Amino acid sequence: MKKLTEMKKIKNKTLKELKKFRRVQVGVGTCGIAAGAFEVYEFLEREKEKHKLSECMVTGVGCMGECALEPMVEIVEKDGSSMIYCNVTVDRAQEIVDQHLLKGVKLEKYSLTKQKK
Amino acid sequence: MFERMQVLVCQSDSCKHKQIGSMKDLLVKELKKVDCEHEIAITQSSCFGLCDQGAIMGLFPDEVYYQCKSKEEVREVVGRHILKGEVVDELVIKDPIIQKQLRPYSNFHTFNKQTRIVLRNCGIINPLSIEEYIARDGYFALGKAVTELKPQEVVDIIKDSGLRGRGGGGFLTGLKWQFAKDSEGDTKYIICNADEGDPGAFMDRAVLEGDPHSVLEAMAINGYAIGASQGYIYVRAEYPVAVERLEKAIQDARDLGLLGEHLFDTDFSFDIELRLGSGAFVCGEETALIASIEGYRGMPKLKPPFPAKSGLWGKPTNVNNVETFANIPVIVLKGSDWFKSIGAKNSTGTKVFALGGKIKNTGLIEIPMGTTLRDVVFDIGGGIPNRKKIKAIQTGGPSGGCIVDKDLDAPIDFDTLKDLGSMMGSGGMIVMDEDNCMVDVARFYLEFTVEESCGKCTPCREGTKRMYDILTKLSEGKGTVEDIENLEVLASMVSETSLCGLGQTAPNPILSTLKHFKDEYLAHVEDHYCPAGVCRDLTNYIIDDTCVGCTKCATNCPVGAIAGWPKAQHKLDMDLCIKCGACKQACPVGSIKTVKGGEVHA
Numbered sequence: 001m002k003k004l005t006e007m008k009k010i011k012n013k014t015l016k017e018l019k020k021f022r023r024v025q026v027g028v029g030t031c032g033i034a035a036g037a038f039e040v041y042e043f044l045e046r047e048k049e050k051h052k053l054s055e056c057m058v059t060g061v062g063c064m065g066e067c068a069l070e071p072m073v074e075i076v077e078k079d080g081s082s083m084i085y086c087n088v089t090v091d092r093a094q095e096i097v098d099q100h101l102l103k104g105v106k107l108e109k110y111s112l113t114k115q116k117k
Numbered sequence: 118m119f120e121r122m123q124v125l126v127c128q129s130d131s132c133k134h135k136q137i138g139s140m141k142d143l144l145v146k147e148l149k150k151v152d153c154e155h156e157i158a159i160t161q162s163s164c165f166g167l168c169d170q171g172a173i174m175g176l177f178p179d180e181v182y183y184q185c186k187s188k189e190e191v192r193e194v195v196g197r198h199i200l201k202g203e204v205v206d207e208l209v210i211k212d213p214i215i216q217k218q219l220r221p222y223s224n225f226h227t228f229n230k231q232t233r234i235v236l237r238n239c240g241i242i243n244p245l246s247i248e249e250y251i252a253r254d255g256y257f258a259l260g261k262a263v264t265e266l267k268p269q270e271v272v273d274i275i276k277d278s279g280l281r282g283r284g285g286g287g288f289l290t291g292l293k294w295q296f297a298k299d300s301e302g303d304t305k306y307i308i309c310n311a312d313e314g315d316p317g318a319f320m321d322r323a324v325l326e327g328d329p330h331s332v333l334e335a336m337a338i339n340g341y342a343i344g345a346s347q348g349y350i351y352v353r354a355e356y357p358v359a360v361e362r363l364e365k366a367i368q369d370a371r372d373l374g375l376l377g378e379h380l381f382d383t384d385f386s387f388d389i390e391l392r393l394g395s396g397a398f399v400c401g402e403e404t405a406l407i408a409s410i411e412g413y414r415g416m417p418k419l420k421p422p423f424p425a426k427s428g429l430w431g432k433p434t435n436v437n438n439v440e441t442f443a444n445i446p447v448i449v450l451k452g453s454d455w456f457k458s459i460g461a462k463n464s465t466g467t468k469v470f471a472l473g474g475k476i477k478n479t480g481l482i483e484i485p486m487g488t489t490l491r492d493v494v495f496d497i498g499g500g501i502p503n504r505k506k507i508k509a510i511q512t513g514g515p516s517g518g519c520i521v522d523k524d525l526d527a528p529i530d531f532d533t534l535k536d537l538g539s540m541m542g543s544g545g546m547i548v549m550d551e552d553n554c555m556v557d558v559a560r561f562y563l564e565f566t567v568e569e570s571c572g573k574c575t576p577c578r579e580g581t582k583r584m585y586d587i588l589t590k591l592s593e594g595k596g597t598v599e600d601i602e603n604l605e606v607l608a609s610m611v612s613e614t615s616l617c618g619l620g621q622t623a624p625n626p627i628l629s630t631l632k633h634f635k636d637e638y639l640a641h642v643e644d645h646y647c648p649a650g651v652c653r654d655l656t657n658y659i660i661d662d663t664c665v666g667c668t669k670c671a672t673n674c675p676v677g678a679i680a681g682w683p684k685a686q687h688k689l690d691m692d693l694c695i696k697c698g699a700c701k702q703a704c705p706v707g708s709i710k711t712v713k714g715g716e717v718h719a
Contacts, residue, residue, distance in 0.1 A: 003382065004260045007251055010373075014252035027240060029326045030319075030358050062327015064240030065481035067319075074240075 021057035023076040024048075024101070029063030036089070037071035043090050044073070047097045056101060069115060075100060084112040120158040122199060125175035127161070137188055140172050147195045157199060173210065182210040230492050232459060232485045234467050235320075235443040239327030244362050247369040250330040256375050258446035262338050263381045271342040271449065272298055278453035279465040280445075284310060284401070284438030285516065285542045286618070287464075287531040293435060296425035298343040300433035305345035307336050308429065308436040310406060311352035311359070314398040315514030316565060318545035320469040321439035323481050325352065325359035328443070329366035333389055335445035337376065340387040343435055348389040351406050353396045363391055398515075398569035401543075402617050403428075403436040405571065416573045417617035438543070440469055461487030464530035474511075474547035477502050484529070491525040494548055505550040509633065513542025515562040515569075516622030518629025519555070538629045540622070554651035555634040556641055560588040562626040570619065577620030580611035584627060591638065592652040594645040594714065601638055605631060650711025653696040657714050660687050660700075664708040670700035 026032070026041045037060075044058045055078075064072055069086035073096065076082040083106055085096055092110055099105040108114055126140040137143055141159055148154040174194070175182045181204055185191045190208055197205050233239075242249040250256070262271050276291025297305065309332055313321040325332065336348040352360055367389055370376040378386045392410050399405045400415040407429050409415035428434025444466060448456045460466045464486040470493070473479050477499030484493060490510055494500065501507050509519040518539035520527070527533050531541050549558065563585040572578045587604050590596045608624035608631075615621045631638060640646050647655040660670070666684040671677075678694045681687030689700075701709040 004257070004264060007256060007260060010248055010251050011254070014248040018249070018252065025240070028358075029239075029323055030356070033358065059243045060245070061241060062239040062244050063323040063481060065236065065323075065483075066478070067480040068478065069480075 019078060020055070022055055022078060022101075023074075024056055024058045025061045025074040025076065026058070027062070027064050027070055027072040027074075028060035029067075029070075031063055031067035032070040032072065035070040039090055040071050040073065040088050040093050043093050044097070047093075047101075051097070051102060053101060066112065069112065072112070085110045086112050086115050121156050122179075123158045123160055123177045124199075125160050125177065127173055137172050137185065137191060140174060140185075140191070143188060143191055144174070144195070147192055148199070151195060151200055153200065179204070183208045184210050230488060230497055231483055232467050233483050234447055234459070235324060235440050235469050236327070236481065236483050237447065238331065239323055242328065244327055244329055245365055247330060247366065247373060247375075250328070254450060255330050255446070256334050256370075258449040259334050259337050259341075259375065260381055262341055262449055263383055263385055266449075268298065268342045268344065271338060274449060274453050275342070275445065278448045278456040279463070280441065280448065280456065281464060281531060282438060283440035283444075283468065283543070285513070285540065287541055290437060290441055293425060293437070294339065294342055296423065297345075297433050297435040300426050302433050304347075304432045305343055306429045306432055306434040307339050307343070307345045307348035308403075308406065308410070308424075308434055309336055309348065309350040309352075309442055310401060310403065310436055310438045311350055311356075312394050312396075312401045312406060313353065313356075313439070313543060314396070314401050314569070315516075315543050315545045316562075317473045317547055318471045318514060318543050320471055320481060320544045322356050322359055323469075324439050324443050325356065326362055329359075329362045330370065331443045331446055332363075332439055333366055333370055333376065335442035336389060337380070337387045338445055338449060339435060339437070339442070341385050343433075345435070346386050346388070348387065349392050349410055349429070350389060351392045351394055351400070351410060354393045355396045360391065360393065367391070397571070398565070399571045399617070399619050402619060405617070406436065407434065414571075416571045417619075419616065440544070460485045461528060461530040463532055468529065468541065468544060470544045470546045472498050472546050472548070475501055475505065475507075475550040475553070476548040486530045487528040489526050489528055490520065493529065493546070494525070498548065501548065501550050505552065508549045508551050508553055509555070511539075511547040511549060511558070511626075512545065513540040513622075513625070514545045515565050516540060516618065516625055517542045517545075518625045519549075519558075519633060521633045538625075538632060540625070552649055552651070554592075554647050554649035555630040555637050556588060556592050556647070557649075557651045559626045559630045560585065560592055563588055563623070566619065566623040570623075574614075574616040574620060576611045576614040577616070577623065580607055580615075581620070581623050583607060584611070584624065588627070591641045592647075593654045594641065594652070596642045598639075598642055601631070601635075601642065644713065646713045647711075650698070650701070655714040656696055656711045657691065658689055658694060658696065658698075658701065659710055659712055660689050661708050661710060662686055663706060665706055667705060669703045669705065670709060673699045673703040675699060 024044055026037055028037045041060060048056050048058055071088045072084060072086045073088045074082055074084045099107050144159055148157055172185050183194050194205055197203050238253055242253055272294045275294055280290045281287040282290055311321055311325060340348055376388050394400050394409060397415050400409050402417045403424055404418040405415040424434040424436055457465050467483050467485050469483045472482055482497050507522050509521050511519050520537050520539050524537050534541050567581045567585050570577045570581055584607055587600050608627045612621050612624045637648055640648050645655055650656045664686040668683050670687060671679040676693050676695055678690045679687050
């Protein structure tokens with residue numbers, strides 16, 4: 001890296017790039033992995049291929065702090081609004097893909113606000 | 118009279134909206150009109166703290182808050198929500214910060230007591246992508262430091278910010294940097310202490326796994342500030358995910374030229390290597406850690422000389438903890454005044470805690486210093502499950518102590534916790550309820566320190582073992598009052614004469630439980646009774662006649678000691694019972710009780 005301007009370029013390019021996608025973030029810290037986040041992550045990747053969801057980007061992120069409710073999946077829409085699902089199993093992930101990702105119907109029953117008592 | 122809904126209205130004067138007048142009177146009138154005044158309870162509450170938004174009312178159990186600016190709007194809420202149960206979206210309160218409608222109330226940013234500095238990127242960016250870190254202003258602090266600031270200016274910013282080491286001791290980070298900078302020598306080293314060993318603490322792991330670049334960036338800034346060109350991260354091998362992500366992060370940073378030779382076209386060069394530890398608790402002590410990197414047994418040395426004078430391979434070395442480093446880039450970017458504005462007077466910024474034990478929301482939290490323990494346990498943590506009462510909070514792991522419920526309103530900062538006989542530690546916070554036996558808790562921590570003592574100095578090697586033996590004796594009901602006295606003497610002796618922090622703080626769990634729960638110790642000795650029903654030799658279980666015969670206890674008993682027909686009172690065979698307590702946990706009606714141990718006469 002030679003100059004700060006180079007970094008600004010990377011920053012702007014990445015920000016622009018990120019805006020093109022709906023982000024499907026899976027918490028893959030050790031807490032998440034122990035609760036089965038990798039299975040959910042791989043499942044979501046496969047579903048993305050299967051349904052050709054090219055505007056979705058499945059990515060792993062670190063721990064969000066709610067370790068007791070892992071695995072967690074956060075879906076960030078292009079406008080920045082987001083929905084966090086917790087205790088996600090592969091079965092629940094299937095429902096999330098079918099309802100939320102494909103039809104745009106949010107599944108309140110699995111949301112963090114509903115599950116966290 | 119059963120009321121199906123409760124309406125909270127503010128009773129303070131500031132909420133008396135000029136269009137509405139008294140909210141309560143108006144509501145009563147409106148409810149009468151639609152003939153449901155008996156179904157709704159109106160409760161006057163104190164100020165909601167959102168007075169500028171008009172008259173506020175909260176509807177429960179729906180957890181919806183409305184702001185009304187006119188009588189018509191109140192009528193609207195009564196007609197649509199209270200009568201028909203549909204939420205009047207356009208009148209739902211807006212979050213004053215993000216100007217979005219939010220439900221339920223607990224989502225409000227204003228009331229969310231957490232502040233994320235250290236965990237700013239955790240759970241948001243992909244830790245494997247350096248571009249995403251840069252997109253969140255990553256490495257700009259390094260760029261700013263190297264191209265715009267002199268090394269001394271960087272040290273001054275950190276000094277001025279008042280940042281204190283987050284590893285446990287709470288020493289001023291800026292001062293530590295200054296010592297290392299002022300030490301003479303052409304070769305200096307930076308070490309990141311990622312040997313997180315407290316039972317129940319995992320803050321550093323979360324940072325390394327979720328945001329590894331923030332640590333790398335901070336180490337490079339530190340290197341620039343004190344004149345070092347090589348850094349080591351001492352991370353335990355038990356964190357394989359963290360190790361893998363750190364390796365990838367270091368490689369990515371090298372590829373982009375953010376680590377290596379001539380950063381930002383200047384003379385400053387910096388590189389980082391990993392060193393894996395095998396998870397010895399004592400290696401969290403900086404001199405032991407340095408010995409371990411050098412290839413020797415991880416044993417502490419006498420200080421001084423401090424590592425800032427003579428550290429790794431005899432060269433000036435600065436050692437900081439992961440969480441401390443994670444604060445650095447933000448402070449350099451946003452300035453020390455911004456950092457000082459968060460937290461308490463002598464403890465600036467935030468602290469990450471790993472909240473665990475008997476609490477509803479376990480997990481990682483980051484709170485501004487000065488937040489009270491009550492807020493942490495009951496607001497963020499959600500309180501104690503199963504309607505139990507809180508007994509104590511253990512902070513600081515095996516080096517810390519217990520804080521009892523009467524001190525719950527104390528602010529969390531370095532000095533207050535120390536005054537209360539505990540310590541900040543690296544950030545484990547374990548909540549205990551009435552089912553925890555304090556003798557057993559002290560014994561648990563002592564068992565840990567006995568195993569982790571490196572054996573170099575006698576007080577720690579022998580003293581911790583003897584204290585553990587006494588505690589075991591007490592929990593078996595064989596202790597005497599003299600044993601408790603000996604324990605106290607031994608505890609203060611070990612803490613005064615041990616070589617390093619491990620031994621000096623090892624008796625803390627005993628000293629603080631003895632201070633607050635002496636009666637519990639005495640009960641073990643004099644009455645041969647464990648009030649919490651934990652110590653097996655002093656406890657018997659009984660099933661009383663409130664048993665509903667649900668069979669859950671019998672199903673959960675691992676040795677089949679419980680017999681009984683469904684819907685009839687169950688019986689416990691004391692000859693078979695191993696006193697594991699599984700039945701007590703399983704019982705839905707609390708019929709299984711613990712009583713004083715010994716012979717049972719049924």
